[in-house]
Amino acid sequence: MIAAAPPTTGVLDSHWSPALEDLLASGRAAGADLVEVFLERTDHLGVLAEQDTITSVTPAFGMGAGIRVFLGKRDGFVSTNDLSPAGLRRALEQALGMLGLATSANGRSSFDGLPALRDFAASKGDWLQRCPQIQEATARLLEGTDQLQRQGSHLQARRGSYARDWQEVLVAASDGTFGRDIRLHQSVGLNVLAADGEHRAGVGRRYGTSDQPDDLRRWDATASAAEVCGSAGTMLYADYVEAGQMPAVLANRFGGVIFHEACGHLLETTQVERGTTPFAERVGESIAHEAVTAIDEGLTGGAFGSLSMDDEGMEAQRTVLIQNGVLQRFISDRAGELRTGHARTGSGRRQSHTFAAASRMRNTYIDAGPHTPEQLIASVDKGLYCKSMGGGSVGPTGQFNFAVEEGYLIENGQLTKPVKGATLIGEAKEVMPRISMCANDLELAAGFCGSVSGSIFVTVGQPHIKVDSITVGGR
Amino acid sequence: MSSHQATSGNGLNAEQLRNSLASIAASNGIRRWDLGAACSTDISVQVDRGEPKQMKGAQRSSITVRVWNDAGLVGVTSTSDLSDTGLERALTGAKEASAFGNADDIPAFSPLATAPLASLDQPIHQPQGILRLLDTLKGAEQELLASHDAIATIPYNGLAERSSERIYLNSDGACRQQQLSTASLYLYARAEEAGRKPRSAGAVRLAYGAGDLDVAGCIHEAAERTISHLNYAPIETGRYTCVFSPEAFLDLIGAFSGLFNARAVLDGVSLSNRDSIGETLAVPFLDIHDNGLHPGNIGASAFDGEGTPTKRLALLEGGVLRNFLHSEATARAFGVSPTGHAGMGAKVSVGPDWFEIGTTPGSDGGQAGLNRFKASEPIVWIDSLSALHAGVKASQGSFSLPFDGWLIQNGEPRSIEAATVAGDIRQVLKAIVGFEGDAKVTPDGLCPMVWVEGLSITGEA
Numbered sequence: 001m002i003a004a005a006p007p008t009t010g011v012l013d014s015h016w017s018p019a020l021e022d023l024l025a026s027g028r029a030a031g032a033d034l035v036e037v038f039l040e041r042t043d044h045l046g047v048l049a050e051q052d053t054i055t056s057v058t059p060a061f062g063m064g065a066g067i068r069v070f071l072g073k074r075d076g077f078v079s080t081n082d083l084s085p086a087g088l089r090r091a092l093e094q095a096l097g098m099l100g101l102a103t104s105a106n107g108r109s110s111f112d113g114l115p116a117l118r119d120f121a122a123s124k125g126d127w128l129q130r131c132p133q134i135q136e137a138t139a140r141l142l143e144g145t146d147q148l149q150r151q152g153s154h155l156q157a158r159r160g161s162y163a164r165d166w167q168e169v170l171v172a173a174s175d176g177t178f179g180r181d182i183r184l185h186q187s188v189g190l191n192v193l194a195a196d197g198e199h200r201a202g203v204g205r206r207y208g209t210s211d212q213p214d215d216l217r218r219w220d221a222t223a224s225a226a227e228v229c230g231s232a233g234t235m236l237y238a239d240y241v242e243a244g245q246m247p248a249v250l251a252n253r254f255g256g257v258i259f260h261e262a263c264g265h266l267l268e269t270t271q272v273e274r275g276t277t278p279f280a281e282r283v284g285e286s287i288a289h290e291a292v293t294a295i296d297e298g299l300t301g302g303a304f305g306s307l308s309m310d311d312e313g314m315e316a317q318r319t320v321l322i323q324n325g326v327l328q329r330f331i332s333d334r335a336g337e338l339r340t341g342h343a344r345t346g347s348g349r350r351q352s353h354t355f356a357a358a359s360r361m362r363n364t365y366i367d368a369g370p371h372t373p374e375q376l377i378a379s380v381d382k383g384l385y386c387k388s389m390g391g392g393s394v395g396p397t398g399q400f401n402f403a404v405e406e407g408y409l410i411e412n413g414q415l416t417k418p419v420k421g422a423t424l425i426g427e428a429k430e431v432m433p434r435i436s437m438c439a440n441d442l443e444l445a446a447g448f449c450g451s452v453s454g455s456i457f458v459t460v461g462q463p464h465i466k467v468d469s470i471t472v473g474g475r
Numbered sequence: 476m477s478s479h480q481a482t483s484g485n486g487l488n489a490e491q492l493r494n495s496l497a498s499i500a501a502s503n504g505i506r507r508w509d510l511g512a513a514c515s516t517d518i519s520v521q522v523d524r525g526e527p528k529q530m531k532g533a534q535r536s537s538i539t540v541r542v543w544n545d546a547g548l549v550g551v552t553s554t555s556d557l558s559d560t561g562l563e564r565a566l567t568g569a570k571e572a573s574a575f576g577n578a579d580d581i582p583a584f585s586p587l588a589t590a591p592l593a594s595l596d597q598p599i600h601q602p603q604g605i606l607r608l609l610d611t612l613k614g615a616e617q618e619l620l621a622s623h624d625a626i627a628t629i630p631y632n633g634l635a636e637r638s639s640e641r642i643y644l645n646s647d648g649a650c651r652q653q654q655l656s657t658a659s660l661y662l663y664a665r666a667e668e669a670g671r672k673p674r675s676a677g678a679v680r681l682a683y684g685a686g687d688l689d690v691a692g693c694i695h696e697a698a699e700r701t702i703s704h705l706n707y708a709p710i711e712t713g714r715y716t717c718v719f720s721p722e723a724f725l726d727l728i729g730a731f732s733g734l735f736n737a738r739a740v741l742d743g744v745s746l747s748n749r750d751s752i753g754e755t756l757a758v759p760f761l762d763i764h765d766n767g768l769h770p771g772n773i774g775a776s777a778f779d780g781e782g783t784p785t786k787r788l789a790l791l792e793g794g795v796l797r798n799f800l801h802s803e804a805t806a807r808a809f810g811v812s813p814t815g816h817a818g819m820g821a822k823v824s825v826g827p828d829w830f831e832i833g834t835t836p837g838s839d840g841g842q843a844g845l846n847r848f849k850a851s852e853p854i855v856w857i858d859s860l861s862a863l864h865a866g867v868k869a870s871q872g873s874f875s876l877p878f879d880g881w882l883i884q885n886g887e888p889r890s891i892e893a894a895t896v897a898g899d900i901r902q903v904l905k906a907i908v909g910f911e912g913d914a915k916v917t918p919d920g921l922c923p924m925v926w927v928e929g930l931s932i933t934g935e936a
Contacts, residue, residue: 047575048822050742056822057575059568060553061561078532081555091534098530098605134575157743157870193744193870200871202744240873243712243897243933273523274630276665278673354533391865396630396665397673399893401877403865423866423875423895427672473875473895473933 012039012170013180014117019085020172021113023092027069028174029107030096034070036173036334038311039083040353042166043128049141049160052149057134064353067091071099073339077356114178120308121168121182128166130213131186137162140216144190147225153233157193162186162216165457171313179313185304185457186215187446190224194232201235201420203228203405205388208446209302210457231388231406234418241407241419241474247383248424248467249376249410253445254389256460258467259294259366260449261392261400262428263287267296267321268347268359269336270452276396278429279327287327288432291369294322296331298346298362304446305362305459312348312357319345321364325433333359351454358453365461369438373464376437378413384422384472385410394428401425423473431470439464487514487536487640489652492557496540496644499563505570507543509584509645511780511819512536512557518602519635520609522616524628527609538562539819541582542569548576551821572821582823585803585813588649588782593768595777600656600684602636608685609634612660615690619662622698625705629697631663631677636685643782651778658685662697666705674707674890676700676858676879681773681918700858703881707890710882710934715855716908717896717930718847721915721922723857723878725830728763729919730867730874731900735765735790735798737805738825744870746901747796749809757794757904760838764789765800767815767828771916775829780819785828788814793835794904800825830920834910841909845926848886855932856881856888857896872899894934903927 020037027035041063048056065088066079076098078091093103132140144160152158165185172178187208194201205228209215250258271277279287288294298307298316307316312334320328332340333348336359348357377385385408392402404422408415444461492512500508514536521528539553540562550573554565603611612634619629636658643651663677678696682688719727731746734756739745747754757763766787767775778784781803789797801809802817802825818824834840847856857880866876875897881888911924 053577053579054575055577055580056551056820057572058551058553058821059572061564061568062555063561064555074527074530076530076532078534080534081536081557082534087534091532094532098532134572138575202868202870240897243895243931245935273528275628276630354535356529356531391862393862393865395861396663396675399877401862401865401895403862403875421868421873421875421897423862423877423897425877425893425895427893471893471895471933471935473877473897475875475897475931 012041012168016170017114023088024172024174025109025111026103027092027096028111029109030101030103032069032071032096032099032101034174036068036171036312038066038353039170040064041168045134045137045164047134047137047141047162049138049145051158052142052145054138054142057138062352065091066353066356067095068356069095069099070338071101074099075335079354111174114172115176118179121180124182127182127184127213131164132216137216140219140221144188144221144225147221148190148192148229151225152192152194152229154194154196154236155192156195159191161189169311171311173313177313179309181308183210183307184213185210186212188216188219190228192228192232194236196236199236201232203232203235206446208304210304210306212302235406235420238418238420241384241422241472243472243474245469245471247380248386248470248472249380249383250386250465250467251388252441252463253443254447254460255386255465256365256445256462257389257392257402257447259462260361260364260460261394261402262426262431263294264296264361264364265394265451266398266428267330268361269330269332269340269342270358272330272340272342273336278398282327283329285327286325288322288325289435290325291438292322292325292432292435293367294365295320295367296361296364300363300444300459303363303444303459304457307362310346310348311350314344314346314348316346316362331359331361333357349453349456351456355453358451360451360453360456361449361458363444363459363461365442365444366438366463366465368440368442368463371437371439373439373441376439376464376466377410377415379437379466380410381412383410385415398428399425400428421474425471425473431467434468434470435465436468437466487512487642489642489644489650492642493644493650495559495562499559499566500646503567503570505542505566507646508540508566510538510540512538512642513639515637515639517635517637518605518608519633520605520612521633522609522612525613525617530605530609538565540565540569541819542566542573544570544573547581548573548578549582549821550574550576576821580804582804584645584647584649585781585783587784587813588643588645590784592777592784595768595775596770597655597775598683599654600686602638603685608636611685611690615662615694619664619694619698623666623702625666625668626664626698626701627667628665629662630665632661634660634685643778645782649782651782653777655774656683657774658682658688660688660690660693662693664697664701666701668705674701674704676704679918683773703888704879704890707892709892710894710932712933714929715853715932716926716928717855717857718911719925719927720858721924722917723860724832724925725917725919725922726860726863727900728830728832729827730863731869731872732827733869735800735827736825737799737801737809740799741805741808746870746872751796752798754796755794756796756901757791758841758907759794760835760840761791761794761904761907762833762835763791764831765827765829766831769829769831769921771921772829779815779817781813781817781823783813783815783817785815793838800827830922832920832922833914841907845909845911847883847911850883853882853884855891856883872901874898874900892935894932897931897933
C-alpha cells in the first residue's frame with residue numbers, strides 16, 4: 001500500500017519519501033527497469049498594462065505529477081493533477097499497463113529506497129515572498145507604459161506585461177535520484193504599435209531573468225522604453241526589404257535565434273531518435289565554419305535557461321557543442337542516452353508535469369570571436385543587417401526560418417536605410433559553414449522555446465556574426 | 476487532501492462543484508462569481524519503425540474563477556487543484572486580484588448565459604485503449620513506409636483518444652455542461668533520395684472516436700504529399716499568381732482574424748476600427764462566416780467561456796464587413812449581443828471558432844472554371860504555410876512566410892525547394908481571382924482552393 005501523502009498544497013520535500021518509495025518499489029516489482037516520479041507545484045502571476053491602465057491581473061496555481069516507466073528502450077508516461085495516494089497509484093498502474101506490466105501484491109522489488117534528498121532549493125525558500133507583489137508589479141508596469149508614452153511618437157497602442165513563474169519540483173527515480181528545486185522566472189515585455197496613415201510598425205521586446213527575486217525592481221523601464229520606441233520610430237516609415245540571396249550580419253543577443261533554430265535543435269538527441277538531424281553520425285567532423293564555437297549550458301547566473309538541476313534531477317553542466325567548427329557532442333536526456341548512446345548532459349527539460357522530459361536547450365550561444373562588429377559590416381558590399389530578430393522555427397528536414405524585426409541595408413560596408421518584412425530561411429547544413437566571422441561582443445537574451453516537451457525558458461545568444469549568403473524573403 | 480474533490484472518476488460533478496463554490500464563496504463574503512472548469516483524460520501512442528516509441532496518458536483538470544468585489548471590480552484566478560482547499564485558494568486569490576480590476580472595462584455575466592443551446596450531434600465513443608491504438612498506428616506506419624522506397628521514417632506520428640468535459644457556472648444560476656470524445660491521427664513522413672535533400676509532408680485526421688478515423692485516407696494523403704515533393708527545384712524570385720490550398724488559406728485568415736475581433740478593435744491593435752462595419756474589405760464575391768456549429772467541426776463547443784451559445788456569424792458578405800466577434804463586454808461596448816466567441820479571464824479574450832469561406836450566393840464567384848493545371852502562365856500552388864507565429868505581423872497586416880508547394884508550368888507541378896510568400900492581407904483579400912473546386916472540410920474550417928494574383932515569392936534561385 002502507498003503511504004499517506006502529505007497535503008497537496010504543502011511543500012514538496014523529504015516528507016514525500018515514503019510515498020515515493022512505495023511508488024518506485026511497486027513499479028520495480030512489476031518489472032519496470034526504471035520508474036521516475038516528477039512532482040510539481042506552480043505559482044504564476046501575470047499582469048497586463050495597456051496605455052495607462054492595468055487591464056488584467058491573473059494569478060494561477062498548479063500542481064501535478066508525471067510518472068514515467070521504462071522497460072528496455074520503451075517508456076510509458078502518465079500525468080495527473082490528482083496527488084492523492086490513490087491518484088498517484090492509478091497513474092503508476094496506467095503507465096505500467098502501457099508496457100504490459102502490472103503491480104502485484106506479492107511482487108518483490110530490488111529497489112533499495114531513496115537516498116537523502118539533494119535539496120537545491122534550500123536557499124530559495126523565501127524567493128516567492130521576496131518577489132514584487134501585485135501592487136508593486138502593477139506600479140512598475142505602469143511606469144513602463146508611461147515611459148513609452150513619453151519617449152514614443154505616433155503610438156496607437158502601448159502595452160506592458162509582467163510574468164512571474166515560480167515552480168517547485170521534486171524528482172525521484174528508482175536509480176537513486178532524489179532532488180528538489182525551486183525555479184523562478186520573471187519577465188517584462190514592452191510592446192507598441194505605431195501608426196501614421198498607412199505606415200504601421202509593431203515592435204516588442206521582452207526582458208527576463210531566472211532566480212532573481214528583485215529582478216523587476218532593478219528593471220530599467222526608461223532604457224527599455226527607449227529601445228522599443230527607438231525601433232518603432234525607425235521601422236514606422238521603413239520600406240519593405242528587397243528579396244533575394246545576400247550576405248547578412250546578425251546582431252548579438254537575440255540574433256542567437258539563428259543558431260538555436262538552424263542548428264541547436266538538430267543537436268538534441270530527440271532529433272537523433274527521430275532520424276531528423278543531418279548531424280547524427282558526424283561527431284568529430286566539421287559541420288560549421290572554423291570561426292564557430294557553440295555552447296549549451298545551464299550555469300550562467302540569472303540567465304533565463306539556467307537551472308540547478310534538470311527535470312530528471314541531474315545537475316546542469318556546460319556542454320561544448322561545436323569547437324572551431326567541429327561537432328563535439330549532442331544535448332541528451334535520460335531517454336536520449338538510453339536510445340542513442342549519447343551521455344546525459346543535464347538537459348532533460350519539460351514545461352510541466354504534463355510532459356515527459358526531453359533533451360532541450362538551456363543557454364545556447366555562439367561564442368565570441370576576434371572581430372569588431374564594425375569589421376563585419378565593413379566586409380559586406382551589399383547585404384542585410386539584422387538588428388533585432390523575431391521568432392523562428394525548424395522543420396523535420398532541417399530547414400529553418402526566422403523573422404527580422406528591425407533590419408537595415410548594408411551598402412558599401414555602411415548601414416544605410418531601414419527595411420522591414422524580411423524572413424530568413426535556409427538549411428542548417430548549408431548555413432553553418434557560411435558563418436564566417438564572429439565579433440567580440442557576445443550577449444545573451446531571454447526567450448521561450450516550444451518543442452516536444454512544451455514551452456520552456458531558454459537563452460539564446462551570440463556576438464555579431466556574418467553569414468556569407470542566406471535567402472532573404474520579402475516583397 | 477481535503478475530503479471533497481469536485482471530480483467524480485474521470486468527470487466533473489457540476490452539482491458538487493456548484494455547492495462547493497457557493498459554500499466557499501459565502502464563507503469568504505463573495506456574492507458574485509462565475510467559473511469555467513475543464514477535465515479530460517487522454518491516451519496517445521507514437522511509434523518508430525514498428526516499435527512503440529512513447530505511450531502517454533494524462534488526467535487533467537483546471538478551473539478559472541472570477542469574483543466581483545463589493546466595488547464591482549473583477550478578479551480572476553486559475554488552478555488545477557479541484558479540492559476544496561484548491562477552490563478556496565482560487566476564490567480568495569481572485570478576490571485579492573479584484574482590487575486591481577479595470578474600472579473602465581468590467582465584464583458582466585453574459586445575458587445569454589442561460590439561453591437555449593443548439594443541439595450538437597457529438598456521439599460519445601468509449602476509448603479503444605492504448606494497445607489497440609498502438610496496433611492501429613503500427614499498421615499505419617508500416618503501410619506508409621511501404622508506399623515508396625524513399626520514405627524511410629515517419630518521424631512525427633501519433634494516435635490519440637480524448638474524453639473531456641467542460642462546465643460553466645455562475646452565481647446567478649447559469650449551468651452549462653458539455654461532454655465530448657475525440658480522436659486524432661497524424662502521420663508526417665520524411666523521404667530522402669541519394670544526393671537529394673530530405674523532403675517531408677504529412678496529413679491529419681480527426682473523429683469523435685478512434686474507430687471512426689479515416690486511417691487509410693490519412694496514409695494515402697501523407698504518402699501522396701510526401702512523394703510529390705521528391706522531385707523539387709528552386710523557384711525564381713518574383714511575383715506570381717498563387718493558389719492557396721484550403722488549409723493554407725484558412726491559416727492565413729486565422730492569423731489575421733484580428734480584422735474581425737472586437738477586443739482587438741477596442742485595444743487599437745486591429746486593422747479594423749469601430750467604424751469599419753459596412754466597409755468593403757475584399758472582392759465582392761467573398762463570404763467569410765464563423766460557424767463553430769458546423770457538423771465538420773470535430774470538437775465544437777456549444778457555448779463559449781462566458782456561457783454564451785455558439786452560433787453562425789457573418790463576418791464578410793460580398794466582401795463587406797458585417798460583424799465583429801464579441802464577448803459580453805465588447806458586445807456591450809458596441810451595443811450588440813454577445814456572439815459566443817469569448818474566453819474567460821480578467822481581460823476576456825475573443826477568438827474565432829471555425830471559418831466557412833466561399834462564394835457569396837448570387838455573385839459570379841470570380842473567374843469561372845479555374846484550374847491550376849490548365850493555367851496559361853506559371854502559377855504557385857501553396858500547400859501549407861509555416862512559422863505563422865514569427866512571419867505574421869497581425870497589427871500591421873503584413874506577412875512573410877515559408878511554405879511548401881509546387882510551381883505549375885504547362886500543367887505539370889514541380890515541388891518548390893524552399894521559398895517564402897509575402898504580402899499584405901488587405902491586398903490579398905482584394906486580389907482574389909476566384910475559387911477552384913469544392914469547399915473542403917479541414918480542422919480549422921471549410922474552404923475551397925483560393926486563387927490570389929500578384930504575390931511576392933522569394934526562392935533560392
